[in-house]
Amino acid sequence: MCLAVPGKVLSIAGEDIARVGRVNFGGIVKEVNLAYVPQAGIGDYVVVHVGFAISVMDEGEAKQVFQYLKQVGALGEIEEQGS
Amino acid sequence: MKFVNEYRDPAAADQYARAIARITTRPWMIMEVCGGQTHAIVKFGIDELLPKFITLLHGPGCPVCVTPVELVDKATQIASRSGVIFCSFGDMLRVPGTERDLLAVKAAGGDVRTVYSPMDALKLARDNPERQVVFFAVGFETTAPANAMAVYQAKQAGVTNFSMLVSHVLVPPAIEALLSSPDNRVQGFLAAGHVCTVMGYEEYLPIAVKYRVPIVVTGFEPLDILQGVYMCVRQLEEGRAEVENQYTRSVRREGNRPAQQLVAQVFRVVPRKWRGVGEIPQSGLGLAPEYAAHDAELRFDLAAYTAEEDSECISGLVLRGVKKPHECSAFGTRCTPEHPLGATMVSNEGACAAYYHYRRREWRQETAAAKAASRA
Numbered sequence: 001m002c003l004a005v006p007g008k009v010l011s012i013a014g015e016d017i018a019r020v021g022r023v024n025f026g027g028i029v030k031e032v033n034l035a036y037v038p039q040a041g042i043g044d045y046v047v048v049h050v051g052f053a054i055s056v057m058d059e060g061e062a063k064q065v066f067q068y069l070k071q072v073g074a075l076g077e078i079e080e081q082g083s
Numbered sequence: 084m085k086f087v088n089e090y091r092d093p094a095a096a097d098q099y100a101r102a103i104a105r106i107t108t109r110p111w112m113i114m115e116v117c118g119g120q121t122h123a124i125v126k127f128g129i130d131e132l133l134p135k136f137i138t139l140l141h142g143p144g145c146p147v148c149v150t151p152v153e154l155v156d157k158a159t160q161i162a163s164r165s166g167v168i169f170c171s172f173g174d175m176l177r178v179p180g181t182e183r184d185l186l187a188v189k190a191a192g193g194d195v196r197t198v199y200s201p202m203d204a205l206k207l208a209r210d211n212p213e214r215q216v217v218f219f220a221v222g223f224e225t226t227a228p229a230n231a232m233a234v235y236q237a238k239q240a241g242v243t244n245f246s247m248l249v250s251h252v253l254v255p256p257a258i259e260a261l262l263s264s265p266d267n268r269v270q271g272f273l274a275a276g277h278v279c280t281v282m283g284y285e286e287y288l289p290i291a292v293k294y295r296v297p298i299v300v301t302g303f304e305p306l307d308i309l310q311g312v313y314m315c316v317r318q319l320e321e322g323r324a325e326v327e328n329q330y331t332r333s334v335r336r337e338g339n340r341p342a343q344q345l346v347a348q349v350f351r352v353v354p355r356k357w358r359g360v361g362e363i364p365q366s367g368l369g370l371a372p373e374y375a376a377h378d379a380e381l382r383f384d385l386a387a388y389t390a391e392e393d394s395e396c397i398s399g400l401v402l403r404g405v406k407k408p409h410e411c412s413a414f415g416t417r418c419t420p421e422h423p424l425g426a427t428m429v430s431n432e433g434a435c436a437a438y439y440h441y442r443r444r445e446w447r448q449e450t451a452a453a454k455a456a457s458r459a
Contacts, residue, residue: 001118001119001145001146001147001172001174001221001222001223001225001226001430001432002117002118002119002144002146002222002223002225002226002275002277002278003119003277003303004225004277004280004333005087006084006085006086006087008085017232017235017236025084026084026085026087033202033229033232035232035341036228036339036341036342036345037339037341038341045085045086047277047280047333049225049226049229049277050172050199050200050201050226050229051199051200051201051202051203051229052200052228052229052232054225054228054277054280054281054339054342055280055333055334055335055339057086057332057333058331058332058333059332061331061332062086062332064331064332065090065095065306065307065310065329066095068310069095069098069099069102069306069310072102072313073098073102
């Protein structure tokens, strides 16, 4: 139910509570309300739930899952070598 | 799809699973709150990658599953009236009420429509001024901003034939109710990433301190969940109880302020009954008095109606992580997705439906083993 899908903003029209964008979800383009992400611009990825963008994807943080894995993987190797 | 596929990489998943196994020294019970996470865990077999010591308990975070039977009854009563267009997200249609579900109302001639967004229902109201258009507003904090916007715009634009049957629930009071229950087994939580995208995670800080329980805000893809489990186990092993954020690409500490502001304007916090759990104080949202004209319970004079739940369904125990779905005697026999006794068998995100779809082999083997043991 709280499913939210990332998509890329292609264009923006309207203002304030009527601010909407055309958003591309892997080839499927839908109209999305952008009222809650006033900072979102064309080319940004937004997280969309029931027709509303609820956040702008932080591209810098997107690699965090892999950086963390590298860290804990390296830690594990050190521990294994030490034991 | 970008921001989806890369978080399903099997080699990285395997590395995370091994990293978790390396740091786990004793049994831990961790609950994923959100039904979307439950679905991903069972679908991708994430629990099977984890060391035996770690048990994932499936939490109450499926709004369809926790909608109380009396609200489903109110929905079927409103949808049965002539002149009404009743709009709902698709997965509410087969949730059993006391006598029938919304699909049965539709089959009997009721105008019940599935919509993707509450804004679709608002558009139907604008296009059909002679009809009463009612939207069944079910959901957690994630969905509240969308529903708030539909009501706000209806009031602004004077769309008087639009109303909402509100069954909104809030996550933190449910977590507190679970933790203060005498049969609680949960030692750590994966908090729901999209709820926190809207609300942020500051309200979880006092819960982590008060109950000495680690809470890790977690995303929905396999690598997100595995990292969330790793961070939670690490806290448990080190004796820490903090709120950490795994889902940093979407969740900010303060959440989405514009969304919170409109939710606070349109809704107010109310006590709410949870199916299978009972009433939890301050655990739901209802429309604020300024928006009472758009409240379907008042418009159709149903505010006083109450109903009790069927006793055979153990969904309350499943939703609290006390029982697994296949431990129910009706599971897969008297209760199936086609003929559900309770809502956890209806929604894709319900734990019972997830086990039914993805774990048949396993529970059949267990049932056969139990039968063999009872004969021996």
